Structure formats: C-alpha cells, structure tokens
Amino acid sequence: MTRIATPDGTAYEVRTSGAGPAVLLLHGFTGRGADWSPFLPTLRRTARTVVVDLLGHGRSDAPTDPARHAIERQAVDLAWILRHLDVGPVVVVGYSMGARVALRLAITEPGLVRGLILESPSAGIADARERATRAAADAALAERLERDGLEPFLEIWEANPLFSAERRLPPAAQARIHEGRRRNQPAALAASLRGAGQGVMEPLVERLRTIRCPTVVIAGSLDSAAIERAAVIARRVPSVRLLILPDRGHAPHREDPARFRRLLIERLATWRTA
Numbered sequence: 001m002t003r004i005a006t007p008d009g010t011a012y013e014v015r016t017s018g019a020g021p022a023v024l025l026l027h028g029f030t031g032r033g034a035d036w037s038p039f040l041p042t043l044r045r046t047a048r049t050v051v052v053d054l055l056g057h058g059r060s061d062a063p064t065d066p067a068r069h070a071i072e073r074q075a076v077d078l079a080w081i082l083r084h085l086d087v088g089p090v091v092v093v094g095y096s097m098g099a100r101v102a103l104r105l106a107i108t109e110p111g112l113v114r115g116l117i118l119e120s121p122s123a124g125i126a127d128a129r130e131r132a133t134r135a136a137a138d139a140a141l142a143e144r145l146e147r148d149g150l151e152p153f154l155e156i157w158e159a160n161p162l163f164s165a166e167r168r169l170p171p172a173a174q175a176r177i178h179e180g181r182r183r184n185q186p187a188a189l190a191a192s193l194r195g196a197g198q199g200v201m202e203p204l205v206e207r208l209r210t211i212r213c214p215t216v217v218i219a220g221s222l223d224s225a226a227i228e229r230a231a232v233i234a235r236r237v238p239s240v241r242l243l244i245l246p247d248r249g250h251a252p253h254r255e256d257p258a259r260f261r262r263l264l265i266e267r268l269a270t271w272r273t274a
Contacts, residue, residue, distance in 0.1 A: 018044025
C-alpha cells in the first residue's frame with residue numbers, strides 16, 4: 001500500500017500489483033478500493049492494476065472543504081497520479097461515483113485513457129433546477145449523517161431501492177459489504193456528498209462525443225435510473241457498447257461477480273489485441 005500526495009499535499013491511498021497494460025479501478029460512494037479485491041487475482045495475471053481510494057473514503061485523505069472532493073478535482077489528481085506512476089494509457093473501470101470520475105478523466109485527459117468500463121454511471125444532471133434539487137437532497141443527507149452518525153445513515157442508505165438486489169445476497173456477503181461501509185468516517189462521507197454529488201458536478205452530457213476510446217456502459221435491469229443514465233451516455237459516446245444485465249441492480253459487480261469478472265476479462269483481451 002502506498003500513499004501518494006498530489007502537488008497540494010492531498011494524499012491518496014494507491015495500491016498497484018501485476019504487470020502489463022494498466023487498469024485503474026475506481027469504487028463508488030461509501031466504498032473503497034478494496035471493494036475490487038475479488039477481481040484482482042484474475043486481472044493482475046495480464047495487467048497492472050491500480051486501485052485507488054477516492055477522497056473521503058478508505059485510507060485516502062478527507063479534506064474538510066467539500067470543494068476539494070469535487071469530481072473535477074479528483075480527475076485532475078488521478079491524472080497526476082497516473083503520470084507519477086508512469087503507467088501509460090489505462091483502461092478505467094468505474095462504478096457509480098467512480099464512473100463519474102472516470103468519465104471526467106476520459107474527457108479532460110484523453111491521452112491517459114485507452115478504454116472505459118462504466119458501471120451504473122452518470123454524466124451529471126443537465127437541467128439546472130434538477131441539479132439544484134439533487135444538491136439540496138445530498139446536503140440534507142450529509143447533515144443527517146453528521147447529526148445522527150454512521151449506523152443510522154447506513155440503515156437509510158442500504159434500504160435504498162437501488163440496492164434491493166444486494167439484499168438477496170447470502171447473509172455473509174451482505175455483512176461484508178456493510179462492514180466495508182462502516183469503515184468510513186461520517187464527516188468524510190458528508191464532505192464527499194456535498195462536494196462530489198451529481199448536484200454539484202459539471203454536467204458532461206454535451207462533452208461525451210469527445211470521448212474517442214472504446215467504452216462499455218453497464219446497468220442492471222432492476223435499476224431504472226441507471227438504465228436511463230446509461231442510455232444517455234450510450235447515445236453520445238461514439239464507440240460504445242451498452243449492456244443491460246438482467247435481474248441485476250445498481251452494483252452488478254457485487255451482485256454477480258463471476259459474470260462481471262468474465263466481462264472484464266473479455267473486454268481487456270479484446271482491447272489488448274485491437
């Protein structure tokens with residue numbers, strides 16, 4: 001495990017392993033880089049994996065200023081980290097919040113990204129009124145998190161219909177997911193909600209056509225909001241494949257890891273020989 005500080009001194013936890021073309025893996029809100037651990041033994045046989053804890057999560061720093069958590073600034077940080085590691089163009093695998101960071105990185109640093117695998121992504125909210133509504137809802141959730149603490153927040157978070165498919169997993173698997181979320185700090189998650197939510201990020205819809213790398217967009221059939229957002233991206237990115245996975249929700253990589261692993265291997269093999 002390595003902590004890498006960006007030029008302003010903000011440090012990220014970054015773990016690398018394996019050899020070959022690099023794959024950057026980005027987790028979702030309340031997660032951490034370790035969420036990708038089930039896939040690493042397979043990936044690092046043929047790739048160099050770069051696993052990052054995003055700000056406010058895991059062992060990375062949690063700045064008190066929400067603006068420092070912005071998707072735009074984290075994309076700049078990741079570009080700096082990739083150059084620091086000298087890993088060359090990477091395939092970026094991003095889930096939910098991590099997929100939003102991945103999209104931003106591909107748009108602003110096209111030379112660093114040779115492929116995208118986006119799970120339950122969003123290009124942001126184009127309508128200003130809807131964006132303001134979402135920002136207010138995230139701010140209220142952050143206040144509740146700070147006031148009531150982590151466990152009451154997680155009760156609300158895990159009851160979200162987005163995660164209904166997770167509740168069908170074996171109890172041991174659900175317990176592991178919950179324990180991973182419990183390792184976060186309330187103030188850190190609150191800052192992330194305020195600074196990196198969809199309500200405050202710059203909408204990317206009008207810039208999606210500038211993405212030139214091959215892209216796979218994944219959504220579960222049980223997550224109607226993710227399907228709608230995925231379709232927006234798929235209509236605009238020039239070289240894209242949209243996959244709607246049947247009977248899956250917001251997090252197919254957790255709900256069906258075997259299938260998600262096969263998908264990763266297939267895409268990476270295809271792009272390696274292209």
